[in-house]
Amino acid sequence: MTDRNKLLFLQLALLLGVCYFFFFFGLGAFGLTGADEPRYAQIAREMLSRHDWIVPTLNGAPWLEKPALLYWKMMNSYAIFGVSDWAARIPAAFHATAVVFGIFFFMRRFRFASELDAAMIAASSAGMIGFGRGASTDMLVSAPFALAMMCWWTWRQTNKKLWLLIFYGLLGVGALAKGPVAPALAVLVVGAYAVLRRDGKIFVRSLSLIGFLLFFAIVLPWYLAVQHQVPQFFRVFFIEHNFERFGTNLYQHSQPFWYYIPVFLLATVPWTLFAVPALIDAGRNAWKRWRIDSRSTNPEPTTVDSNADDGLPSFLFIWIIVPIVFFSISRAKLPGYILPSIPAAALLTADYVHRLKAIPRLLTSFHALLCAVLMVGALMAPFAMMKVQPPSYMGIFMAVTGGVIAFMVLLMVRREGARVLHFVTLVPTILAVAFLLRPAAATIDRTQSARPINQRLAELGVDATETVASFNVKRQVAYGLDFYRNQPISHYEQEGPLDLPSGVPSGKHVVVAKEGSLGAVQAAVGNRQVLPIGTFPPQHLEFFQVSAAK
Numbered sequence: 003m004t005d006r007n008k009l010l011f012l013q014l015a016l017l018l019g020v021c022y023f024f025f026f027f028g029l030g031a032f033g034l035t036g037a038d039e040p041r042y043a044q045i046a047r048e049m050l051s052r053h054d055w056i057v058p059t060l061n062g063a064p065w066l067e068k069p070a071l072l073y074w075k076m077m078n079s080y081a082i083f084g085v086s087d088w089a090a091r092i093p094a095a096f097h098a099t100a101v102v103f104g105i106f107f108f109m110r111r112f113r114f115a116s117e118l119d120a121a122m123i124a125a126s127s128a129g130m131i132g133f134g135r136g137a138s139t140d141m142l143v144s145a146p147f148a149l150a151m152m153c154w155w156t157w158r159q160t161n162k163k164l165w166l167l168i169f170y171g172l173l174g175v176g177a178l179a180k181g182p183v184a185p186a187l188a189v190l191v192v193g194a195y196a197v198l199r200r201d202g203k204i205f206v207r208s209l210s211l212i213g214f215l216l217f218f219a220i221v222l223p224w225y226l227a228v229q230h231q232v233p234q235f236f237r238v239f240f241i242e243h244n245f246e247r248f249g250t251n252l253y254q255h256s257q258p259f260w261y262y263i264p265v266f267l268l269a270t271v272p273w274t275l276f277a278v279p280a281l282i283d284a285g286r287n288a289w290k291r292w293r294i295d296s297r298s299t300n301p302e303p304t305t306v307d308s309n310a311d312d313g314l315p316s317f318l319f320i321w322i323i324v325p326i327v328f329f330s331i332s333r334a335k336l337p338g339y340i341l342p343s344i345p346a347a348a349l350l351t352a353d354y355v356h357r358l359k360a361i362p363r364l365l366t367s368f369h370a371l372l373c374a375v376l377m378v379g380a381l382m383a384p385f386a387m388m389k390v391q392p393p394s395y396m397g398i399f400m401a402v403t404g405g406v407i408a409f410m411v412l413l414m415v416r417r418e419g420a421r422v423l424h425f426v427t428l429v430p431t432i433l434a435v436a437f438l439l440r441p442a443a444a445t446i447d448r449t450q451s452a453r454p455i456n457q458r459l460a461e462l463g464v465d466a467t468e469t470v471a472s473f474n475v476k477r478q479v480a481y482g483l484d485f486y487r488n489q490p491i492s493h494y495e496q497e498g499p500l501d502l503p504s505g506v507p508s509g510k511h512v513v514v515a516k517e518g519s520l521g522a523v524q525a526a527v528g529n530r531q532v533l534p535i536g537t538f539p540p541q542h543l544e545f546f547q548v549s550a551a552k
Contacts, residue, residue, distance in 0.1 A: 013106075013118050020125050021102055023432065025095035025134045028439035030088030032446040033453025033486070037477040039137040040452065040485035042068075043090035046076030047488065050085075056227045061490040066238040070224055071178040072139050087453065087485075090137040097145035098125075098134030101345050108152045112159070112314060113353055120352030122424040126431045129269030129344040140338030143180035146172040148345035150188060151321055154208065159312065163210070170213030174220030181244055185217070187325055187342060194320045198292055199313065247334045257335035262326045265337050270347050272376050272427050275369045277347045280354030284319035291316060315353060321346035355420050363416070370412035373430040374404035380434035384445035388540070407433075448540040452482020455514065455538055459487075462536045462545060469511035473526065474519055475543065483514065494526050510550040517542040 003011075034040040045058045045065050058065045058073050075093035083089040102125045109117035124130055133141045150172035157165035169188075176184025196204035229235045270277040291313075322343045329339040355361075378400045385392045392400070407430045414426045438446065448454050464470070470487060472480040473494035484491045492507050506527055512535070515523055523546050524532050531549040538545070 014103075017102065017106060017118070017121050017125070020122065020428070021099040024125050024131050024435065025098045026092075028443065029091045029095065029135060030086065031439045031443035033451030034087045034090065034137060034482060035446075035450045035478060037481045038139075039087075039090070040478070040482040041065075042072055042139070043076065043087065043137050044481070044485040044488075046073040046080065046090065047085050047485070049073050050077040050080050056224065057231050061484070064232045064235075066228075066232065066235050067243045068139050069178045069181060069239075070228070071175065072137075072142050075142070076137070087137070091135055094134055094136055094138065094141040097141045098130055101130070101145045101148050104149045104152055105345060105349060108156070109349065109352060111156070112312070113356060116352050116356035119355060119424050120349055122428060123273050123352050124345055124348035126424075126428055127269065127273060127344055127348060128271040129341055130348075131435065132269075133338055133341050138338065139180045140341050143176045143184050144341040144345070146175040146179065147184045147187060147342045150176065150184070151191060151346070154188070154192065155314065155317060158204070166208070166210055167213055167216055170210065170217045171220060174217040177217075177221045178224060181239065183244075184342075187328065190324045190328060191321050194324055195313075195317050198288055198316060198320065200292070247332075259330055261335050262330050262340050266326060266340060266343065266347075269337070269340070269344050270351075272369075272373055272431055273348070273351050275365060275372055276355055277351045279365070280351045281319060281322060281347070283354060284315040284350055285323075288316040288319050315350060318346045318350040318353070322350065355423060358420055361415060361420055361423070366412060366415045369427075370408040370415070373411045373427060374408035377407050377430045377434050378404040380437045380442070383438060384442045387445055387449040450478075452479050453486055455479065455541065455543065456483060456486040458536065458538050459512065459514075459545065464512050464535075464545075469507050469509060471507055471511055471513045471548075473513050473515040473523060475514060475516055479514065479541070479543070494523075506548075508551045511548050513546045513548055515544050515546060517544050519544060520546070523548070 034043060041060060045060050048059050048062070049055065049057075049070075052059075055070070055074065055077075058068070058070060072093060075096075076090050079089045079092045080086075083092070102121050105124050106117045106121035109120040113120070133144070150169045153165045153169040153172065157163070157169060173185045173188055192208050193205050196202055225235075267274050267278070325340045325343045329335060332339070381396075381400050381403065382392065385396075411426050411430070414422050459470070460466075466487060466489075469492070470483060470489070471492035471494055472483065480491050480493060492505060492511070494506055494513065513523055517537070520532065520534060527548055530551060533547045534544060535547050536545045537543065
């Protein structure tokens with residue numbers, strides 16, 4: 003084995019370990035959070051129990067909000083590992099790992115010697131870690147989209163049709179994950195790059211009949227099959243959950259236009275202070291290049307960019323900006339929507355850092371401070387979730403820890419330069435994630451997940467077959483109990499926002515309600531007997547036993 007192959011093996015082994023820690027380690031440290039995770043996990047469970055690979059259902063009713071790729075992967079995970087919350091998160095972890103390794107080999111080809119930096123930056127970015135550990139569709143559409151864009155650039159540089167076909171195939175996978183968003187973003191990115199280079203042939207040459215056939219061969223079988231079995235699929239999925247979600251506030255996810263600026267800054271932590279100047283530098287150079295091309299009477303050839311400026315930073319700049327602008331226009335805004343921008347930000351940041359002859363002292367200082375804030379923020383998280391002030395000794399510990407982290411990062415980067423930047427930055431990131439997955443995990447579980455609520459119900463003698471309803475609680479509580487109890491959770495509010503069975507059960511049941519809801523529960527059930535049976539203080543909940551209707 004040559005020295006170069008040995009180095010490659012060591013790099014891949016290191017990268018595999020980093021991906022395992024950030025994406026797979028402690029996947030079950032706390033239960034499913036939010037509304038999407040338990041909902042998607044339950045849909046996959048129902049599909050598996052019916053051996054149905056076509057129609058997603060929630061509580062037996064068709065659920066047509068998303069395509070089936072996530073559910074298929076969860077079903078496979080359940081078949082191998084059993085039904086559990088951590089098994090539901092494995093598909094996203096694998097997709098995040100695939101992106102990181104894709105970035106490594108992409109940069110190895112086009113920016114040799116910066117490949118490990120780029121992969122480490124991607125793996126340790128907050129957006130990648132957060133969504134790479136979630137049982138949701140965001141990573142499952144972002145990963146194939148990111149790999150597709152890297153394949154498109156490889157085709158552009160090498161002119162090998164195979165890469166273009168892989169590009170189309172990956173967009174098909176993205177369309178199976180979340181619908182038309184992946185191909186739509188790809189069209190916008192490639193089109194914007196063609197406009198920037200003042201060369202429409204870039205876009206035209208990207209069109210491939212075989213590529214379209216491959217795309218539709220991947221996408222159409224499931225879309226046609228589900229439309230055949232559920233005739234309302236086209237209306238519900240395309241009209242309501244794509245066009246109306248984009249153009250209206252139908253699903254109440256409205257945010258200000260500038261919403262994705264802070265989201266992007268947070269998603270690139272701890273690399274934000276390098277990602278921002280990298281983005282500004284690439285934007286400035288793209289603008290200069292556009293103006294030069296606009297004045298030139300002899301534009302350069304359109305097939306392959308020159309070696310002096312291959313156009314990669316400009317392409318990455320557009321790749322980052324397009325999803326941000328696109329979803330800023332959308333009326334519905336959620337943090338995961340711009341996840342497709344984060345791999346490009348990692349690539350651009352690594353390229354920028356690799357080109358720096360020396361890291362400015364001021365930038366190094368602020369980066370060290372950000373690393374310290376990251377660690378202190380992780381230490382503060384449990385107290386923030388419990389809404390209590392940390393004790394004085396904990397405040398001192400946080401201050402000392404932040405100071406040590408900042409000093410270590412500042413000292414090492416100033417002494418060794420950019421070559422140790424990603425390793426030094428990994429230390430506080432790993433420590434912060436490890437703290438959240440171990441000492442803080444129990445608090446996160448108690449305050450954010452329905453798993454301990456179900457455990458509390460078991461402690462109170464509510465067995466797995468007893469009917470449970472919810473009243474005036476957050477969506478994640480109702481959906482979480484739906485998964486952890488594996489039964490439909492009735493929703494007292496007849497016109498509530500949940501896609502769960504509505505109404506008060508006629509039989510004897512337990513209702514999970516917001517603290518202080520005894521009077522409201524009694525009013526909802528009329529003259530039926532209501533007995534308080536327990537509480538769950540971490541999420542301000544009460545449990546009541548309701549007698550059967552007479």
